[in-house]
Amino acid sequence: MFTEEIKAFRRLGFRHVLLQALNFATVIASGLMIWKGLGIITNSESPIVVVLSGSMEPAFYRGDLLFLTNPVSEQYKTGDITVYKIPGADIPIVHRVLETHDVPPKGRKAKEAGEPASQLMLTKGDNNYVDDLELYQGLQWLERKHIVGKVRGFLPYVGYVTIAMNDFPQLKYALLGVLGLLALLQRE
Amino acid sequence: MSNLLQSIPEGRIDFAGQKLVDTISKIVLITAVVISFIAGFALQDIRVTFGLFGASTALLSLVVLPPWPMFNQHPVKWLDSKGNGKEKAS
């Protein structure tokens, strides 16, 4: 079955195969660059996330795409929808801020240096009856360092592809295989 | 794999057909965007927008994708093999 492909490879020549590989690498590298660049602009480790749970329904459903920012100068406010990741938990959670408590820095030195207040937060999913205390894995409050970003923009359904790929891993491998083959065998 | 691909009917169309398909899909899609946006905005209903856009996309793919006879009216006329048979000696 693969004799045809090997023949095609021979015909294209070594240089051509290298060129295709280089093209492939460029595509991957530019994707990574855009992602990391966005991360720097928004100050968020992952500026675009896919909603994985239904706890914010009817606002966000599984598969919706969220755009995040995490401005350094801004404190979070109640009503903001945040994405946070508790150390030890595998997936980030998208929930709304229910309470904030800005504790002023302790000691006169820190106060004079103008250190920002450290913020304690409590979150809750719109679709949940109780707050997120149980999700915090023993922490009493959510802090700034746990937060990935604040939801600014919203695009429905687009992220469902990634959920489908997670639920059906075969799909992922099939897609990767087909894309790779096409990239290598394309004759322009 | 290419054997496998070749066994599936490919629905080929000729060059004039390709140009026609290209023009049709550009015009239809861009007008669909403009019209569905304006209609949705005027009626203040986003479902109108996506309904119109989806319907026009479905219609477009029905017109453009299958190899209808109208895309195959200009078959390429190859020259006879006879005249090219002689090779010039250099």
Added chain:
Amino acid sequence: MHSIFSRINNVSALLSSCTMALLAAIALSTLVFNADPKGDLAIASIKVYPGTTRRYAKTKQDLAFVNFNITADLTPLFHWNTKQLFLYLEAEYINAQGVKNDVVIWDRIVRRKEDANINVAGKNKYNFRELSASFKNVPPANYSLKYNVMPYVGYLTYGEIAKTVEPVAFPRSQPRV
């Protein structure tokens, strides 16, 4: 465009650019709608009782119970790209230790324009407790009603509907009858 596969490929590439343009246009069109409706908020009563919460089951602490009245017409916030409104009532105060507190005590999701004429006489949905466990010596708090418009496509907007004119003081804690 030669075979059906390349036609599918080309048309779907064009389709995705067009869809992107359409979504961007919808998101940008939201800029036209900048209604900022106002309403009335009145705090009817505040009581402070000792109580327990799930969070601190064993500590003795005060819980505040707030009764409030809200009237607001939020129909102007519903335009073609509004998926839902999230309304929330929050208390803001700075306690004796200088901690600035914002606590949401009530919220509501409004999904239809027909339900956007709000007229609520309610009490707090969520536990309202102080970080120091007591409302003794806590300065009066301001209450404000805010909204968050969530779109079908695009960015989220926030605003304030009403705010108490004067801060409302917390009463002394009284034993529950």
